[in-house]
Structure formats: structure tokens, C-alpha cells
Amino acid sequence: MTNTFDVLGIGNAIVDILTNVNDDFLSSCDIPKGSMQLVNESESNGLYKKLGQCIECSGGSAANTIASLASMGSKTAFIGKVKRDQLGAVFKHDIKSLGTSFTSVAATDGPATAHCLVLVTPDAERTMCTYLGACVNLTTDDIDEDVVSNSNIIYLEGYLWDPEPAKAAFRKAIDIAHKAGNKVAFSLSDSFCVDRHRAEFLELAKNDIDILFANEDEVKMLYSTDDLDQAVKQVQQDCDIAAITCSAKGCIVISKDEIVNVAGNQVALLKDTTGAGDAFAAGFLHALSNGKSLAECGALGNLIASEVITHIGARPDMDLKEFVAKNT
Amino acid sequence: MTNTFDVLGIGNAIVDILTNVNDDFLSSCDIPKGSMQLVNESESNGLYKKLGQCIECSGGSAANTIASLASMGSKTAFIGKVKRDQLGAVFKHDIKSLGTSFTSVAATDGPATAHCLVLVTPDAERTMCTYLGACVNLTTDDIDEDVVSNSNIIYLEGYLWDPEPAKAAFRKAIDIAHKAGNKVAFSLSDSFCVDRHRAEFLELAKNDIDILFANEDEVKMLYSTDDLDQAVKQVQQDCDIAAITCSAKGCIVISKDEIVNVAGNQVALLKDTTGAGDAFAAGFLHALSNGKSLAECGALGNLIASEVITHIGARPDMDLKEFVAKNT
Numbered sequence: 001m002t003n004t005f006d007v008l009g010i011g012n013a014i015v016d017i018l019t020n021v022n023d024d025f026l027s028s029c030d031i032p033k034g035s036m037q038l039v040n041e042s043e044s045n046g047l048y049k050k051l052g053q054c055i056e057c058s059g060g061s062a063a064n065t066i067a068s069l070a071s072m073g074s075k076t077a078f079i080g081k082v083k084r085d086q087l088g089a090v091f092k093h094d095i096k097s098l099g100t101s102f103t104s105v106a107a108t109d110g111p112a113t114a115h116c117l118v119l120v121t122p123d124a125e126r127t128m129c130t131y132l133g134a135c136v137n138l139t140t141d142d143i144d145e146d147v148v149s150n151s152n153i154i155y156l157e158g159y160l161w162d163p164e165p166a167k168a169a170f171r172k173a174i175d176i177a178h179k180a181g182n183k184v185a186f187s188l189s190d191s192f193c194v195d196r197h198r199a200e201f202l203e204l205a206k207n208d209i210d211i212l213f214a215n216e217d218e219v220k221m222l223y224s225t226d227d228l229d230q231a232v233k234q235v236q237q238d239c240d241i242a243a244i245t246c247s248a249k250g251c252i253v254i255s256k257d258e259i260v261n262v263a264g265n266q267v268a269l270l271k272d273t274t275g276a277g278d279a280f281a282a283g284f285l286h287a288l289s290n291g292k293s294l295a296e297c298g299a300l301g302n303l304i305a306s307e308v309i310t311h312i313g314a315r316p317d318m319d320l321k322e323f324v325a326k327n328t
Numbered sequence: 329m330t331n332t333f334d335v336l337g338i339g340n341a342i343v344d345i346l347t348n349v350n351d352d353f354l355s356s357c358d359i360p361k362g363s364m365q366l367v368n369e370s371e372s373n374g375l376y377k378k379l380g381q382c383i384e385c386s387g388g389s390a391a392n393t394i395a396s397l398a399s400m401g402s403k404t405a406f407i408g409k410v411k412r413d414q415l416g417a418v419f420k421h422d423i424k425s426l427g428t429s430f431t432s433v434a435a436t437d438g439p440a441t442a443h444c445l446v447l448v449t450p451d452a453e454r455t456m457c458t459y460l461g462a463c464v465n466l467t468t469d470d471i472d473e474d475v476v477s478n479s480n481i482i483y484l485e486g487y488l489w490d491p492e493p494a495k496a497a498f499r500k501a502i503d504i505a506h507k508a509g510n511k512v513a514f515s516l517s518d519s520f521c522v523d524r525h526r527a528e529f530l531e532l533a534k535n536d537i538d539i540l541f542a543n544e545d546e547v548k549m550l551y552s553t554d555d556l557d558q559a560v561k562q563v564q565q566d567c568d569i570a571a572i573t574c575s576a577k578g579c580i581v582i583s584k585d586e587i588v589n590v591a592g593n594q595v596a597l598l599k600d601t602t603g604a605g606d607a608f609a610a611g612f613l614h615a616l617s618n619g620k621s622l623a624e625c626g627a628l629g630n631l632i633a634s635e636v637i638t639h640i641g642a643r644p645d646m647d648l649k650e651f652v653a654k655n656t
Contacts, residue, residue: 020645053395053422053643056384067381086414086440094381112414312645315381317348 003182005101006074006289008151010143010173011062012135012159012166013080013095013104015087018118018274018312019054026119026127033121036128036190038162044131047117056087057313058094059116061189062157064275064314068282068304070098071320074289077101077147079173081138088113088134094315104142107134118274124309126274136163140172148173149180153211153285158189161197174208185211187281188218195221205238211288212242213281219244232259241288243298245280245305253298262298265306275314280305303327331510333429334402334617336479338471338501339390340463340487340494341408341423341432343415346446346602346640347382354447354455361449364456364518366490372459375445384415385641386422387444389517390485392603392642396610396632398426399648402617405429405475407501409466416441416462422643432470435462446602452637454602464491468500476501477508481539481613486517489525502536513539515609516546523549533566539616540570541609547572560587569616571626573608573633581626590626593634603642608633631655 026033029047039047058067063078070076078095082088084106091113095102114133120126138160148154154177160166177184186209188194194201201222205212212235216228219242223231228244232254235242242254250264283304287297304320311317354361357375367375386395391406398404406423410416412434419441423430442461448454466488476482482505488494505512514537516522522529529550533540540563544556547570551559556572560582563570570582578592611632615625632648639645 048421051421052425053386054418054425055641056418058381090382090384093376093379097380097382312640313383317640 003150003152004075005077005147005151006153007066007069007285008077008079008147008154009062009066010079010154010160010170011157012060012114012132012163013063013082013091014060014114014116014130014135015056015091016059016116016118016274016314017048017054017056018120018272019051021051021119021121023121026121031119031127031129033127034125035192036130036159037192039129039131041131044115044117044129047129051117055312056090057315058091059275059314061159061187061278062155063095064278065155065282066100067095067098067315068279068320069286070100071316072282072286072324073321074286077151079104079142079144079147081107081134081142082113083107083110083134085113087115101147103144107137110134110137120272120274120312124270124273126272132163136165138163138166138169140169143169143172143176145176148176149182151177151182152289153183153185155185155281155285157187158193158197158201161200162193183210184208185213185285187277188212188214188222191217191221194218198222205235210240212239213277214242215245215277241294243280243284243301245277250302251280251298253294255294258294260295260298262295262302264302267306267309269310271310272312273309275308276305278314279308279316300324331478331480332403333405333475333479334481335394335397335613336405336407336475336482337390337394338407338482338488338498339485340388340442340460340491341391341410341419342388342442342444342458342463343384343419344387344444344446344602344642345376345382345384346448346600347379349379349447349449351449354449359447359455359457361455362453363520364458364487365520367457367459369439369459372443372445372457375457379445383640384418385643386419387603387642389487389515389606390483391423392606393483393610394428395423395426395643396607396636396648397614398428399644400610400614400652401649402614405479407432407470407472407475409435409462409470410441411435411438411462413441415443429475431472435465438462438465448600448602448640452598452601454600460491464493466491466494466497468497471497471500471504473504476504477510479505479510480617481511481513483513483609483613485515486521486525486529489528490521511538512536513541513613515605516540516542516550519545519549522546526550526552533563538568540567541605542570543573543605569622571608571612571629573605578630579608579626581622583622586622588623588626590623590630592630595634595637597638599638600640601637603636604633606642607636607644628652
């Protein structure tokens with residue numbers, strides 16, 4: 001494949017605001033641990049006031065994946081909506097800083113650039129409250145036909161199903177990609193997100209998705225079953241390739257012909273699991289773009305995830321080319 | 329002493345933008361390693377474009393000290409100027425989140441909230457390029473007489489000498505503090521900063537400063553000598569108390585009666601020295617506020633500095649009350 005880009009990500013353009021909290025804090029705020037909740041501006045402000053000192057860094061699920069892909073050397077592009085404000089400038093700087101093409105036009109009015117309050121508990125689990133802000137203004141106009149048709153794989157996040165106008169943008173991108181003979185990858189994002197959009201995600205999985213990413217909870221939620229084996233069988237029928245992450249245990253990679261379990265990597269110091277799934281998808285897609293076997297794709301996914309969870313923040317804090325060279 | 333606050337910090341209100349660079353990058357940009365340079369908006373933007381992915385967190389030298397003091401349980405206040413923008417909201421949130429009183433009115437027009445591009449090299453040394461932004465609008469009007477006269481110690485940073493109008497604010501605060509019988513502590517901030525303002529800093533040291541903080545380079549620069557012992561003798565004449573930090577070796581604490589060397593703490597993983605001096609001052613002042621000996625003040629300063637340099641960012645990333653309890 002000789003397209004300009006290996007992977008184009010389309011997703012919510014978000015700046016993360018990370019802080020440490022304890023479990024009691026989540027209970028007292030009635031926030032389900034491990035979830036991604038949508039909050040409005042006033043709810044976000046109310047919660048932010050209760051938080052201790054934070055750090056800010058660019059986030060967004062698909063954007064994190066693209067950042068890790070770029071750091072490994074993949075040719076990448078990203079489409080997402082920020083506002084022309086300080087956090088929008090931060091997001092734009094960071095996504096471009098690794099060589100990713102980012103030409104989405106920033107909104108000059110309307111809501112501020114999106115942010116996500118990421119609450120990290122002592123067990124390194126992250127719980128997220130997202131204010132979608134400017135992301136609600138991503139429309140079909142933002143889907144650049146040239147970029148989509150010149151990307152071997154387009155990678156979409158389930159979270160993009162939350163802001164209503166983005167659904168049409170999402171469908172437009174899928175149509176262009178498939179007409180150009182390119183692959184569509186999709187992350188289920190979060191079991192609560194799957195619960196919100198289950199019927200539509202099932203239709204997507206059956207008809208539109210070539211490569212599906214999910215964790216155990218998400219794929220079970222998608223197929224309304226408590227039985228992981230059952231969910232694996234169903235996803236095998238629906239998608240050409242699926243990768244199910246199983247936390248520390250590693251992942252299950254599924255194609256029409258095989259189901260492969262790939263053991264996870266040992267992590268000496270688990271600090272913050274934010275972005276683990278995003279990093280996994282990056283490793284997987286980078287290997288896939290380079291013609292590796294599905295087991296090798298799963299292994300690289302596991303490896304990149306193991307880097308991101310050793311530090312605060314969802315994006316790599318080192319050159320992943322060097323990291324991969326040292327660890328493979 | 330029964331004042332409302334143990335320590336009031338007055339300083340530049342800055343959000344740090346941190347990233348990793350290598351030594352060649354500093355050379356290619358002609359930035360002296362380890363320095364704090366002032367840059368204008370266009371220089372800052374030009375440099376920012378060349379940087380890889382960054383993280384943002386609240387900074388500012390005196391503000392960092394106050395944050396660590398608050399985390400240890402000192403009663404604190406801070407005076408500094410932000411603009412009413414997104415990074416200003418970040419700064420305000422973070423300084424207040426630990427219980428510090430912060431009532432400085434944000435500017436509604438003029439330059440944006442200040443930021444500092446912090447370039448961290450593989451040896452964990454930090455090199456800083458600061459855009460002062462809204463800090464240039466700190467004036468005598470911002471010096472709240474009630475707060476100053478109700479603070480046992482006011483803590484001022486040398487960097488505050490850079491934005492011209494802040495000098496008058498600085499002098500007003502010193503006058504109020506001394507009239508109220510309170511102590512004035514001062515950090516020399518940076519040897520380049522001392523070089524810019526040496527004559528005035530010497531006058532301050534002789535006439536106005538009760539407690540002086542400096543590192544070896546700064547105190548030698550102040551007294552225009554290459555001989556540390558010589559500088560120590562001079563500062564002993566000028567100030568009631570001085571604390572000279574000597575990187576990993578620890579610190580020298582100086583009063584009229586004694587000169588005490590306090591050995592530094594072993595650090596397993598040195599990651600980013602940003603804020604080491606600020607953290608030292610916090611530990612020192614917290615112990616001083618609690619009636620400890622000068623050797624104990626130096627030891628607590630060393631301990632708090634040893635926490636801050638094990639992670640990215642200039643402020644503690646854990647509850648320092650717990651950290652101190654575990655390590656003393």
C-alpha cells in the first residue's frame with residue numbers, strides 16, 4: 001500500500017487534567033470507578049474545584065493512539081476539533097510535535113477546547129469525567145476526503161459517538177475509506193460508552209469495521225454476554241480482525257482463521273493506566289502496518305501499553321522507536 | 329507568633345510547559361544549560377514549535393515553595409498575577425487546591441498568563457525560557473497590606489525583579505512586613521538573574537533580607553567571587569540566616585553564630601531537578617516556622633528537595649505530610 005498515511009485517527013480532541021484521588025473521593029462524588037462519564041461545563045467546574053493539584057497533558061483516545069504510532073515511526077494524520085484557545089493550542093502543538101499531520105480548523109466561537117478530568121486512584125486505575133466542549137462541533141465538513149482516502153487504515157474511537165454531529169462525520173469517513181479500499185479500525189472505548197450506543201456499535205461491527213479493539217468488559221457489553229468465549233466467537237464472525245485486551249494478562253487476537261492468546265508484559269512500577277488501551281492499539285496497528293503476524297501485533301500492543309502505564313499521562317514519555325528497539 | 333499565615337509567597341505566577349530535550353538541542357538553540365532566560369511572546373512561540381510533546385503544570389518559583397509548604401501543613405498565602413484565561417484558571421486552581429489563600433485579581437486584558445518552557449536534559453538538569461506575560465502587571469495595588477502584615481514570613485523570589493513594576497510591589501511588601509515585625513525571606517532564584525540585578529540584590533541582602541536562599545553559583549555571583557567560603561563569610565555578615573544549597577551534597581546553613589553543613593539525601597531515581605531549590609526553601613521554612621534548629625531546617629529542606637526531583641514537574645506529586653512522616 002502506497003498511501004500517504006499509515007493510520008489516520010479521528011476522535012475527540014481533548015486535553016487531560018490528571019490528579020490523584022482515593023477511592024473514598026470517587027464514592028463521595030458518586031462516580032463509578034474506571035468509567036468515562038460525560039459532564040457538562042458546570043459539573044466539570046464543580047468537580048475540578050474539589051481536586052488537588054493537577055497536571056495537564058494532551059489526551060483523547062484516538063489522538064493518544066496516533067501519538068504513540070507517530071513516536072514509533074508510523075506516518076500518521078489526525079482529525080479532531082479544538083477551539084482557538086490556550087488548551088487548543090496545547091493539543092495542536094502536541095499532536096503535531098511528533099510529525100502527525102493535523103489540519104483540522106479550530107473553532108473560533110462556541111465551547112472551549114474539550115478537557116477530561118482524569119482521577120487516578122492508588123491502584124493506578126483511572127476514572128474519567130469528560131467535558132466535550134468544542135468536540136461537539138466536529139461535522140462532516142471536517143472529514144477531509146483526500147486525507148481519508150490516502151490513509152491505509154482509519155482509526156475511530158467509540159467516544160466519537162457521543163457528540164451527536166460527529167456520528168455523520170464518522171459514517172462519512174467510513175464510506176470514503178471503504179470506497180478507497182482502505183481498512184476501518186474501531187475502538188469500543190469504554191463499556192459505559194458501549195452501553196450508551198450498543199445497537200449502533202453492533203451494526204458497525206457487523207457491517208463497517210475491519211479491525212475491532214476492545215477490552216474484556218467492552219466486548220462482553222457489546223454482545224450482551226457475561227461469557228468472554230461467547231463474545232470472542234461472535235466478534236470472530238463480525239470482524240476480520242479483533243484484539244481484546246485483558247489487562248495484565250495480555251490480549252486475545254482474533255481473525256477468521258485463528259484465536260491467539262498473547263501474554264502481557266511484566267511492569268515493575270504501575271503508576272497510571274490512563275491510555276493503556278490507546279497505546280495497545282498503537283502497537284498493534286504499527287506492527288500490522290509493517291506486515292507482522294497477528295501474534296506479533298498483539299505482542300507489540302502489549303509492549304507499548306506497558307510503557308504508558310509506568311508514568312502519569314496517556315502518551316509515551318520517551319521515543320518509542322528507542323523503547324521498541326531496546327525491548328524486542 | 330499568632331499571625332494568620334506562616335508564610336506568604338510573592339512571585340511570578342507561571343504555568344510550566346515541560347519537555348525532554350537533549351544537550352545538542354540546547355546548543356543548536358544557543359540556550360545556556362541550567363539557566364532561566366526571559367523570552368518574548370514570539371521567541372517563546374518559535375521555541376515551542378520546535379519542542380516535542382509537553383506536559384503542563386503550575387510552576388513559578390515562590391508559588392512552588394508555597395505549594396510544598398501547604399502540602400506539609402503550613403498556613404500559606406500567595407500573591408501573583410495571572411490573566412483571566414485557561415492557564416490562569418489552571419494556576420489559580422492548583423495554588424488554591426492545597427489550601428493556600430490566593431486572592432490576587434486576575435487581569436482581564438493585556439498579556440496572557442505567563443508560561444515557562446522547561447527543557448529537561450537526560451541528566452535531569454532543567455533549562456528554562458520564561459514568557460512573563462501577565463506577571464508584568466503585578467503592581468503595588470496587588471500587595472494586600474492585611475495579608476502581608478499577618479504573615480510571619482514573607483517569601484520573595486529574585487525573579488520578581490525581572491518585571492519592572494513588580495520591584496515597587498516587592499519593596500512595598502518588605503516595608504509592610506518589617507513594620508509589622510515579620511521576617512523577609514528571599515531567594516536569589518538563578519545566577520543569571522543575580523547577574524542582571526546584582527547591585528540591587530546586594531543592597532537588599534544588606535538592608536532588607538532576614539533569610540536568604542541561594543545555591544552555590546548564585547551566592548558566588550552575588551558577592552562576585554569564585555570562592556564559596558568567601559561568599560559564605562559575606563552572607564553571614566549581611567543576613568540573619570542564609571541557606572546555600574549544594575546540589576546532591578546537601579546544604580550549608582549560616583547564622584551569625586554558626587555555619588552548619590547538612591548532608592543531602594540519596595535519591596534512587598533522579599528525573600527532573602525543576603523546582604529543587606523551591607522545594608528546599610519550603611522544607612527549610614516549614615521547619616523554621618515550627619521552631620526547629622537550623623540543622624533541622626536544612627535537613628527538612630534537603631528531604632523535600634529529594635522528593636521533587638524524582639518526578640517531572642516542580643511541585644510535589646504526593647502529600648508531603650505523609651512523605652515527611654515516613655522519612656523522618
